Amino acid sequence: MRIPLLLFAAFLAAPAVASPPNVLLIFVDDQGTYDLGCYGEKQLQTPRIDSLARDGIRFTAAYSAAPICSPSRAGLLTGCYPRRMGAEIWVHRADSKSGLHPDELTLAELFRGAGYRTACIGKWHLGFAPPFLPDAQGFDRYFGLLHNLDPVETVHFADKGGVPILNGSEIIEHNPDPSTLTRRYTDEAIHFIEEDRNKPFFLYLPHTMLHNPLGVSEEFRGTSKLGEYGDAIHELDHHVGRLLDALERLDIADETIVLYTSDNGRHPGRGKDQPLRGGKLSTWEGGLRVPALLRGPGLRSGAVRTEPTPAMDWYPTLATLTGIRVPEGRVIDGRDLAPELVEEPAALRTAAGALSLNSDLPQRRRWEPPLEWRDLVSRDEYTDAFFYHGSHGALAAVRSGKWKLFLNPTLQLYDLESDPGETSPVKNAAVARKLRGMAVLFQEEMRLDARPAGRTE
Template structure:
């Protein structure tokens, strides 16, 4: 039956259709817009990956990922511990901008990531992506701050660190509950067997990939391991020469391999950006040859392994020493995905999409990077090869070594931050000191 539409109704339909399409991204073509996976480990050190010099265990799947993309050797996170580092990743902004830069959130904390922040998940969802987080959130366990209210369509995992499971905080007489395990806003388990966390997250990622919609997807796989207490499934116990820690890393490597294998089986690997990195330095792993570890603003606390692969787009087997950070991922993925960043949103990261696609011919600019300690104070700044430290709350023994001296290091020549050249370059010290003061004044 032929249905006639009156002229004024026809015009109305055209206006409505035009209005709807005008709100869509200009290149909203699911066949061309890449899927995005960020595989984020917890407390994995700079040297806790085979291609970064790991000892006592192997990571063949992560190493293969590096051979298929870019491996970064000067990649940093904006904090020394979990909560602020994850906040920086998802906002592209220093956590101090929204008062989430000090320490971490606990099961007794009332706050979380400000709902005024426009997260990477919100950005991508608003521009045609499905979004999911699998694993550890740690940006606020109260319902208002949970993932489903921060841009994620799906959440499968836990709200904070695995060591907070049923933990008693004697200083404030607070007993935390068994570790909550959620699917979206529904509590599905309390105190899960942590031996199987990595395996469960991997299986969930695979299931989501296989049952995806026609839209491109953003998947944030935030593993709990190798944060202590360490846990690995029975299939990986005894696998490494380095005991349980090596077993845990080998299971994480297996997880990367299983996800990549699924992408290939689904014939979408070539159109998926896969990013592997860690939230901060190691507590018990290795950051060699860097100085320091988790919770310290020495490079060992904030320089982490990082690999970005996108077959057919990013050149294979590149090792990059250019300075980059997790803050850069927000503007970079926005550009690559065709997502529009609000004009009034001030980001601290840099769009490095041109560099990823053409690393041999693109040069990234020098820019300052600020190191905030666990106590919330700025302790250091890096600009180019220079890193200036002005104080230390951790990683410096006040009783044995005395007051921490202002220290300057040439990281190109002294990656271990051992040779203080502060007296040789007073002009560099003055310039970097002023840079720190100006940034603090801005904030």
């Protein structure tokens, strides 16, 4: 039996922690922020996923790193804005020469270095040359599709028997039926969890669903009022329940952190109770705001976090919750939110008096504001801001607190607290200038500190 989080929290200043919690990271593809019962959706039944909100924390302003697949995944797995590591543009196709740079330190590498078993089961989409594959990025085990199943990707395999599904490096099938993937990934995930009870695990489960083409098994076809998309969510909920049941059966539910989130939004809201506009590929709120639910030992129960929570924050937060120090010198953009999420924040203070194990990470980022912005923007405001990037990598908007400033083609300021649907720009010259200053500082930081993209010739 592993010791609960708060029993070992006092020792977080140490390089390693005995018997830390497991981590199960469920990463859904193209799920809108509204499309769960716990976010107010009335036309879908998602009781098993909703239980994570009941027993844990629901995030109402969680953001993906990008409004499209590949850069979003890069941001999640590295804790960095995709732009920092040359991963901000569009997606990696089967003939792409680019991918996640081998020098980046992924969550899998971080956890494996701390003695965890690691697995990626599902869709990869971060490069297809050997240096970019899961086994070169910290994962002990891989099962799934490296690609999407839409026509712009399947065309690359027309003369190769079809898109392959891999078990490790072995092709076990071509052209898998999309309606079987959610079940198959879940079967493999449960098998991985069961394999070795003597070591903690980090399991990254990036589902192919709910990306087009949608696939729904016969058991769930026609079960929702939202067509095939809703049916696929019902099926996903069932299989999330299977995972949660497996944790209970193995008596490790209270020793496992479960994070459920999505890689980007899908569509705008469907009525007056769902005001967000925009969807995938856009930088309106509907394109990047995603569901996020976190449950685990020592974490608050039935709580809601309303502050902006970018995907990059999960990297240092999960590291602290498992007693792992992000290596010195590693610059990332995520913030350690652990002190806000646990029942007893004081237990996270390190022997050196720091708020938590990774609370100092924002201090590693460049902070050299020129005179124009020096008295206008504080360092904390800057590192707490969220910088929206479009599907082609351009900086599009900045959010600070309740304010969001679109940068192009003209400056447009929105109060997301009173107008989450971004329907009526407001005039506030002082706020607009401050957010514009943040954008200028961010552009300069990325110009000076961005790292190279992974590339093969």
